[in-house]
Amino acid sequence: MKKAQAGWLWGAIVSLLVLAGCGNENAAPSEPEKQARELVMAVSKDIKDMNPHLYTGSMFAQGMLYESLVENTEEGIKPLLAESWEISGDGKVYTFHLRKNVTFHDGAPFNADAVKKNIEAVQHNAAKHSWIKLSTKIASCNVVDEHTVELVLTEPYYPTLVELSMTRPYVFVSPKNFIEGETKDGLNGYSGTGPYRLVEHKAEQSAVFEANEQYWGGAPAIKKITAKVLPAGETTYLALQKGEVNFAFTDDRGANNLDVEAMNQLEQSGKYQIVRSQPMNTNFLAANSSKKESPVHDRAVREALWYAMDRELISKQIFAGTEPPADTLFSSNVNYANVELKQREYAPEKAKQLLEEAGWLAEQAGGVRKKNGAVLAMKLYYDVNSSAQKMEAEWMQDQLKGIGIQLDLIGEESSSIASRRSSGDYDLLFNQTWGLAYDPQSTIAAFTSKSSYYYTTSGIAQADELYKKINDVMVSTEEQARKSLYRDILNIVHEEAVFIPLTNGSVTIVAPKDLQGISFKQTQYELPFERMSFATK
């Protein structure tokens, strides 16, 4: 016991000294000057497996290494590795003319043969890629000549180009890296055609990327980017202050790692700038409509939840205005999502009224409502690593108590929340749409997928109709028909209130003050590092 106490004491003294040390270093002239030519970014988790035909790796890193045939931009689909393409009249054959003189990082040429090998490798593992409907529509991939490939589909599928533009799985790895002609069991190297090469990866510590001097689009200005794993927001803040890292962006879980006020302090220090993208996605609560024994199966309850959420307040108080409130699942700047939907403003009285009408009655004022002996209690799962979600959850619990709904909060790791989503073992959980490149088509296609939102949508009255419309919209060839189908789909899920929108999320970047050319892609997962450069003094 005595020894243990002495240990504690020493621990306390040492940590005080360390803290004091940190303070001193802050005062000393900062380091970034010395390493001005490179970026050191803080990432909340390891980049993991860089095989882009599987899904464990970090997307921002895969986006630096690999490229797709076409690119999704604000102005629509643009050429990338394919310089041009033609679509046959029946919408089933896509012919791509590939960019010439492109090589992989390992020197292998990028040509029609490489495209065919990659696409076939992806198709051999089709079950993994079921979320991307294109994987179920590809009949064959044929080499026409050295720089021309032909993609044949089983039926017309309008989001083909959009899905080909995604970071994974339809991107290209040097065929030399394949193991026994396949990619599904791993790769022996990570050579893509992208602007950066992976030169070093220390698991759970760091990854180093160097500029690809042979990049077809010209060598990037920033020659070296290091990604350091710093899981906690406070360590990231300290590291930014000390200059140990000089770049951070909101990670792909959307878990805002840095406290808003801490970020503002960094900006005020004059060393950093903060850049926010336009809204990229929508944060929402997914309600498990298929869970018959839970009150969340009742549409009136879901609507009441919607009316009881003061989204203005969440936006203002919890996100300090950085995330605007969302009224619909997709904001109106998303393709096909500019449709008239019933507005559900914050109206707790209306929520109470809905519950009363549906037979959920409180025995005494302020008590939890009941219906046929069932208690109006639901479980809400949130990501323990997201302080914003925890705060939102606690705030909701307090709000809903006022209208007689009992909310039980359970914080779990994000992977365990994902597995709850795919097994249907939840009442409510936090989630977000996948970003501009994926909205609405991929997110909507995911309504039918067991691994995504099947349990969220399958319990509603018009589920069959909804699924039929989703299938129809993906193969529709006429713009007008597609618009009306999307309008119907969005109307059904909106009416049923299975996705309760909260705020519109965006990407936030903390970067050195003199970093120029910061821009965004159409997804919250990646950044175009090749366009960045440091201002010359």
Added chain:
Amino acid sequence: MKWLKNALHDKVAMASFTFLVLIAAAGIFAPFLAPHDPKAVHMDMRFAPASWEYPLGNDQLGRCVLSRLIYGIRPSLLWVLAALVLSVGIGGIVGFVAGYFRGRLDAVLMRLCDVMLSFPGYVMTLAIIGIMGVGLENILIAFVLSKWPWFARVIRTSVRQYAEADYVRFAKAIGISDWQIMTRHIALVATPDIAVIASSSLGSMILQISGFSFLGLGIQAPNAEWGMMLSEAREVMFSRPELMLAPGLAIVLTVCAVNFLADALQTALDPKLGRSRQKPQALVSALDTGISGKSGR
């Protein structure tokens, strides 16, 4: 009861004891003492500084920090105490049985303890949380399951020592039942030993439960717990460092009080230790050998 008198004379021990009793009472009577509902959210008062209405200010959701601190006593101290009593109870029964009856029963029970003790406590707790899910109850169950063998071990040793004493042999000889011997003649003398080990492990258990809650494995939001309050304050560590003070100090003070009390109990119970504080070590050991020499003769 000389040891109790010794303990009463120790001022630090008395202060610690009073402090702990007050804290425990505050926890029990939390609904009467706390000025506000610890879960009531007031978004317009986020991070409000201390005021007359909210003596310790408000947290990130505008909840009353003082009320949360008072309600936090329940999981942080009272439930830990309950888990401790339960594991000491189980350990005590096993220890008594093993130490008194000896033989095969002793061997079997002690091997069982060995198995349990071969896993580090933290690993056991984490494994149980992994199987049964996060939550305060599960951590408390894990505590009971992983701590009892340790208590059984120590209690067995002390029981063994008294079970061989002459007065116990005489009691056996005149045909007093085993049960009576255990309860009347051994339990009382073994109590001080048990009190010492129980109190000294209370401190580490408080720290552990706060640690688990800090990591998000313990009590679930929005219930108040000191470790969790610290974890919440950690997120705004650089913009609102003052939020860490209240829960941090509460943990430090309570654990210190427990440790001082445990130390004082140990000193009070062990006359050798007590004297060694007042007299030079050499003299004490000389005295000791003198005494043992005399009795040996």
